[in-house]
Amino acid sequence: MVTPLSAWPWESLGAYKYLLYGPLVAQAVYTVIIDGESKGKSYFWGLHLLILWTIRYFIFSLSSSLANMLFINHGRRINHEGVDFKQNDLEWDWDNFLILQALMASIAYYTFPSLQGLPLWNTGGLITALVLHMGVSEPLYYWIHRCTHAKQAxxxxxHSLHHGSPVPQPSTAGNATFLEHLILTAVMGVPMLGPCLLLKNGSLGLIYCYITTFDSLRCLGHCNIEVIPHQLFQAFPFLRHLIYTPTYHSLHHTEMNTNLCLFMPLYDAVGNTLNARSWLLHKQISSKSGCHEERAPDFVFLAHVVDFSSSMHAPFVWRSFASKPFTVRFFQIPCLPFAFGMMLAMWAWGKTFTNSFYNLRGRLHHTWVVPRFGFQYFLQFAAEGINQQIEEAILKADRLGVKVVSLAALNKNEALNGGGALFVSKHEGLKVRVVHGNTLTAAVILNCIPKDVEEVLLTGATSKLGRAIALYLCRKRVRVLMLTQSVERFQKVQKEAPLDCQGYLVQVTKYQSARNCKTWIIGKLTAPEEQNWAPEGTHFHQFVVPPIAPFRKDCTYGGLAGMRLPADVEGLGCCEYTMDRGVVHACHAGGVVHLLEGWTHHEVGPVDIDRIDLVWEAAIRHGLRPVFG
Known part of the structure; x- marks a missing residue:
């Protein structure tokens, strides 16, 4: 049985809960177009609420973005754990309280006629609101909050729902039960309704200022990065009792019976619930000293942006969106011009940035992103700049003491840098191991091909991965139709095969040659008309980035080669491109295995065919599981 007032009334509506804003929108449209011309500006109440609530969404969204920009705030993070999928799901409906307060504000407007004639500004009302907040709202919240911790039931x-999030985030501030937000709404209402209803010195400006300031301070306390300099409190000691800091509030989430105030530590001091470590810890983090210095990762996956749409699939853009496999969504369309502007800014900035991280068996794994989009890798004039950025990232990892750097798809392009060989040959003294991960990628693809297959079509057949797949399959006596126009490149691969296996490698120049073959391994973009040559029931395995679109309804399509990380991974809260939760690309997993095995060689250049089974067995032994496509 659900505890009364703990669940939200619209919990079962899912995304349809936003239809509750419908009456508010209708009211705004009606007032503006039909009934508002001869009345004061405060009569546009519905419009004001829509504007104000849009601002509130923006405050929480911007705060969340800033909190997750690891590349600018990593040294000031308070809790160094990652926000995992469990916390993402727990806070999915963090904005329920905004709907509640919008509905209650609409009701209040028609309940209290004095709200229907408010001026734009009244300084006296602002002073009254400050007094009421400090003298009524703050102690009232402190007392209620203390009761929720003192009474186990x-x-x-x-209150346990709010504390279910191990890493404070701006969305954590909104994640609470229905009853808690009813109480919080009343606490917020005192400083606004007091001037408006009792003293008659309220204003629209007061409502805007108070609510946006309230939200900003809530986001500040839950942002998990220390932004208030400790020098401020050293110069003005009295301020530490008037305004809390992110560090101060974070202690409440780790030592829950301390630091219970709303925004003013004064009430914790009076109530004897002030955590003794509050100011020392704040100084340590603010000055980047002591144990809170950022730990260097053991492993780095060097990724890149695929396209404009996928550039928004990052925790610092939309954390909830990033926690699900990437697909293009309608709400991204208005943001595409912004993404284009960000591309130009990233191109000019030219430095890799940390996008996400997770822990696996005590080893810290980072994802660094080269600020280049997929199409840029195919611009000849951009190659030198891209290689320079990859090289700088490898050298930075070497300086930090990173053990393994794994290169994502285009960052190890053969034509670009020989699968990473360029950097290894240029810097012979590298301590960090550079890994392209293609050995495990090849292993995943090969192990998802049915054992009884006798013939396959292979496109991209002379590429690094294509070569490895062809040579491995021919050793297994599988006939490989290698689609390539170059006789020279085909013969080069064929000569690497054992003499008794070379006959299993067959050069073809047209897709028609595979019209009776039901196993296609796609290593380069394949147009719909080319897919049409596949017989009914064909399965398309693929290692092309981006993957080909599923055009044939009578065929099946595999995804990119991936592996599921072991169950003991911690702090992972975003999906890697189109991969499912907890699944990474095989080249990423290849670097993980390299680290876990403690191998000391670089994995660059051509794939060593003799190591494919060895790497596969190591991955399985360490608890990684293939995602067969």
């Missing part, structure tokens, strides 16, 4: 039934 109250904490279990109502």
């Amino acid at each position: 109250l904490f279990r039934d109502y």
